[in-house]
Amino acid sequence: MNRYSRQSALTQIGDEGQKKIASARVAIVGLGALGSVSAQLCARAGIGFLKLIDRDIVEKTNLQRQVLFTESDANEGRAKSTASKDHLQTINSEIKIEAVLEDLRGENIAELLRDVDAVLDGTDNFETRYLINDFAVKNKIPYIYGGAIETRSMVYSVLPDGRPCLRCLFPQAPTADSAQTCDRSGILASASHWTAALQFTQLVRYLTQGAASIEPVLIQQDVWSEEVKRIQAAEFAAERCEGCRNGIFAALHSQSGTQTLKLCGRNAVQIQPEPGQGIISWNSLSERWKDRGQVLVGTDFARATFEHYELTLFKNGRVIIKGTEDPALARSLYARWVGC
Ligand SMILES: [Zn+2]
Known part of the structure; x- marks a missing residue:
């Protein structure tokens, strides 16, 4: 059977x-x-x-x-x-x-x-x-x-x-x-x-x-x-x-440049940088974060809490920032903590 x-x-x-x-x-x-x-x-x-x-x-x-x-x-x-x-x-x-x-x-x-x-x-x-x-x-x-x-x-x-x-x-x-x-x-x-x-x-x-x-x-x-x-x-x-x-x-038409997406109802914004653009290497970034705040490093991501915001960084450079629904604020937080 x-x-x-x-x-x-x-x-x-x-x-x-x-x-x-x-x-x-x-x-x-x-x-x-x-x-x-x-x-x-x-x-x-x-x-x-x-x-x-x-x-x-x-x-x-x-x-x-x-x-x-x-x-x-x-x-x-x-x-x-x-x-x-x-x-x-x-x-x-x-x-x-x-x-x-x-x-x-x-x-x-x-x-x-x-x-x-x-x-x-x-x-x-x-x-x-x-x-x-x-x-x-x-x-x-x-x-x-x-x-x-x-x-x-x-x-x-x-x-x-x-x-x-x-x-x-x-x-x-x-x-x-x-x-x-x-x-x-x-x-x-x-x-x-x-x-x-x-x-x-x-x-x-x-x-x-x-x-x-x-x-x-x-x-x-x-x-x-x-x-x-x-x-x-x-x-x-x-x-x-x-x-x-x-x-x-x-x-289906692809967009170029960094994309910002408000994650509705989650009080979060996702930032997807253009491939290869604007982020330092994943390893050195998670190292850098370790000294700054409460950090959790998983196999595929690193997550850190800074002030009122929680950042989750994935290996391809994508970041979810929790604590705001304001894309402009999210971009500035991204520049401060992720951008090189
Ligand atoms: Zn149709």
């Missing part, structure tokens, strides 16, 4: 379906409330290759809903990507998993997603979602959107069969999503679990039975009130977006 026998016993899957699952190459972008659940489901189901992309490290407040992490991951401040990979390989050592500690951006998306044939959404912001959406539509690969806040969920599969994409559905980030994030408003773990479970299910349906088996429907559900809504995408999308109509994908 093989380890997937209970799954392949499903008439919808069978041995043929299991082979398709085993040969699938899937990226999960964001390993938080949604991504940690869908990653575990994918690993247990035997998805042959998983690419786990996340820009952040594990914190104690994650443990309430992010199923892959432990207290020691949070205490050590491990990267979510590598911690996920390590835990998942103990669950299934027969699949291949690649951990990527990176912020998915216009400049690196083509490189990072070049070797996958489906993307599951585990992100917490519409900027990254639009980016993945555009890449997926342009390259005709499925992108399974999911979002969860408080007790509510939304799921929609952008599949390469001409159906409306996420931009067609939401030309602007939905207010519920942009105004609230998990840090500011709450989230019940069962809402994110439900969302990720449905995303995983749609992925398996797509892999085994193709796009035609999944209706172009936006699904909204509230685990608290138990209300479920199914909204036809064609009715919801008033008109098709530029990408779908004319093949213009603005988000």
Whole structure:
């Protein structure tokens, strides 16, 4: 009896379906409330290759809903990507998993997603979602959107069969999503679990039975009130977006120079310097920081607390500065503590 026998016993899957699952190459972008659940489901189901992309490290407040992490991951401040990979390989050592500690951006998306044939959404912001959406539509690969806040969920599969994409559905980030994030408003773990479970299910349906088996429907559900809504995408999308109509994908154009990004709801700003620009070597910087304040040096990052601010520096020069949402202040703190 093989380890997937209970799954392949499903008439919808069978041995043929299991082979398709085993040969699938899937990226999960964001390993938080949604991504940690869908990653575990994918690993247990035997998805042959998983690419786990996340820009952040594990914190104690994650443990309430992010199923892959432990207290020691949070205490050590491990990267979510590598911690996920390590835990998942103990669950299934027969699949291949690649951990990527990176912020998915216009400049690196083509490189990072070049070797996958489906993307599951585990992100917490519409900027990254639009980016993945555009890449997926342009390259005709499925992108399974999911979002969860408080007790509510939304799921929609952008599949390469001409159906409306996420931009067609939401030309602007939905207010519920942009105004609230998990840090500011709450989230019940069962809402994110439900969302990720449905995303995983749609992925398996797509892999085994193709796009035609999944209706172009936006699904909204509230685990608290138990209300479920199914909204036809064609009715919801008033008109098709530029990408779908004319093949213009603005988000995919790379930007040059140092990029500053306010991390909404987290009281933090991320600074991504241009590759090779403006930072001294990682080793000497973490050495320099050691003398100045409270410093934690992990395998992939160094974190220091100076005055009211916490700086987390990753090896590629990316920094997350907590304690401000002001990009100008963040840039000046960056120049003071990171810049050469
Ligand atoms: Zn579109």
